[in-house]
Amino acid sequence: MTAWLDHESVETVFVTLKLAGLTTILLLILATPIAWWLARTKSAWRVPIASMVALPLVLPPTVLGFYLLVTLGPNGPMGQLTQAMGLGSFAFTFTGLVIGSLIYSLPFAVQPLQNAFEAMGERPLEVAATLRASPWDTFLTVALPLARPGYLTAAILSFAHTVGEFGVVLMIGGNIPGKTRVVSTQIYGHVEAMEYAQAHALAAGMLLFSFTIMLVMTWLNRNPMRALS
Amino acid sequence: MTNIDRVRGALPIQVTLEFARSEFVLNVDLRLPGTGITVLFGTSGSGKTTLLRCVAGLERAPRAIVTVNGSEWQHDGSVFLPTWRRPLGYVFQEPSLFAHLDVARNIRYGLSRGVPSAQASSISLDSVIELLGISGLLHRKPTELSGGERQRVAIARALATQPQLLLLDEPLASLDQARRQEILPWLGRLRDELKIPMLYVTHAADEVARLADHLVVLDRGRVRASGPVSEVLSAINPLVVLGDDAGALLEVRVAEHDRSWKLVRVAFLGGDLWLRDTGLPPGQIARVRVLARDVSIATERPTHTSIQNILPCVVESIATDLEESQSLVQLRCGESILLARITSRAVASLGLIGGMPVWAQIKAVVLVD
DSSP: OTTTSOHHHHHHHHHHHHHHHHHHHHHHHHHHHHHHHHHHOOOTTHHHHHHHHHGGGTSOHHHHHHHHHHHHSTTSHHHHHHHHTTOOOOTTSHHHHHHHHHHHHHHHHHHHHHHHHHHHOSHHHHHHHHTTOOHHHHIIIIIHHHTHHHHHHHHHHHHHHHHTOOHHIIIIIOOOTTTTOOHHHHHHHHHHTTOHHHHHHHHHHHHHHHHHHHHHHHHHHHOHHHHHO | OOHHHHHHHTOOEEEEEEEEOSSOEEEEEEEEOSSSEEEEEOOTTSSHHHHHHHHHTSSOOSEEEEEETTEEEEETTTEEOOGGGSOEEEEOSSOOOOTTSOHHHHHHHHHHHOOOOTTOOOOOHHHHHHHTTOGGGTTSOGGGSOHHHHHHHHHHHHHTTOOSEEEEESTTTTSOHHHHHHHHHHHHHHHHHOOSOEEEEESOHHHHHHHOSEEEEEETTEEEEEEEHHHHHHSHHHHHHHGGGOEEEEEEEEEEEEGGGTEEEEEETTEEEEEEOOOOOTTOEEEEEEEGGGEEEESSOOOSOSOOEEEEEEEEEEEEOSSTTEEEEEEEETTEEEEEEEEHHHHHHHTOOTTOEEEEEEOOOEEOO
């Protein structure tokens, strides 16, 4: 691909993969307790929390990116805090990009996990308790393995959704080459500069990537056990 | 020490509950024996499953005392052992095997976590696997088993934790008739060969007849009767709850075969009965059920009748059934009690009263094991 991709574009592919990979790993960890709580709780907070988690589905990405910029920027509350801690401001950094991606893709991780936890029901957990497994033991040895298809779906969706983000990245990342410039913003840049050949190469790559994801997902839905074993 | 205290001393399981549910208020105070199978019998909505779940700690009744073999599992709000700290085994209505583990690992799940205490029943897992006939299934996945096989694996898994009390919640209800017949003998063998007490929830009268040593009849959250199975089954009032399933349970010994007519004579404490010869050897002990609806009453010895089993009895008591047109008559026959369901009009026209000698005509006798 180096033959028809310039050095800068190759760099954006790596930044994108790094961002999406890191976001996916962090999201699976972060989304697990949220999904577990949403699947089990009878609290009155369930509906408002669930709505908040789902908010990025309907919120324009630029709006999310704007508020993140305001919050994380040098004069924002989080920005002041991180500067006081000696971490500097996260605006226009890769860390800021990861934070934005975590929020932006959160529903894509929480919902498959929540579905998986709900689908297994109380019974396997009750069975484990009658077999002397502590709640933590039950979670690790029964709930997690039974939710494996949910984790796979959550990982694929989070990764793909993070790869495709544009608005949030542009607002919080600032499109800095080698740091926060990703494939989607690079395509935009190429088009702005009338470099259609370069834009084509990246866009075709994204198209192929997205189609593969859908192919795998569809196949998983039809026969999830075969893909998982 | 009163008589009742002495009896209670031999009953080391206490279950006292007050628990308001939407459909009923569970209000029970039970002392249960530390051996054999105690059947909790009742229709749906009687609270029997809720009772079992409270014993297991899967539900928490605000007011409850649960004591098993001297250790307190719950005492109102002050003591509440979580389920996973209670030395019990639980068999759910559906087998509920872990789908991600094969049979051997399902069983090992309980084995590795059960802590055999000093007073553990020391059940040998190999013998349980043998007893339940699942040694050939150990490397299969749960999806590759029949319903009956799955439930047998679930029972073995529950026993692998070395429980001090085995709880079974309608373990046969999700199975068809053929599968139930497949599992019932295994449960009978467990009762005979393991020393741990079992609480067995069911609404099927044939399971009561076949398995119960001790019987608790529940009705809308209340205990209608609790005691040794033969005593409870021959008392009238709780039996009214059983409806069509009301009947006497008799222990019989095979006495004689009539090869030409393919019949067998069995003796019980109160007389002899003829039933279909199913190949039981002479001297074999068995249980038979005589359903109340299959017993009619005559004041003179009937002649010229097709009924083969006619026994002299004495009327013990008479109770009106749930439907007022029907009456349930308790008949003493030697040392045994039979029940007859007849119309209330027949009671009146025959002038039946307690102490009156009559003839019981038995239309059908069912062998239960």
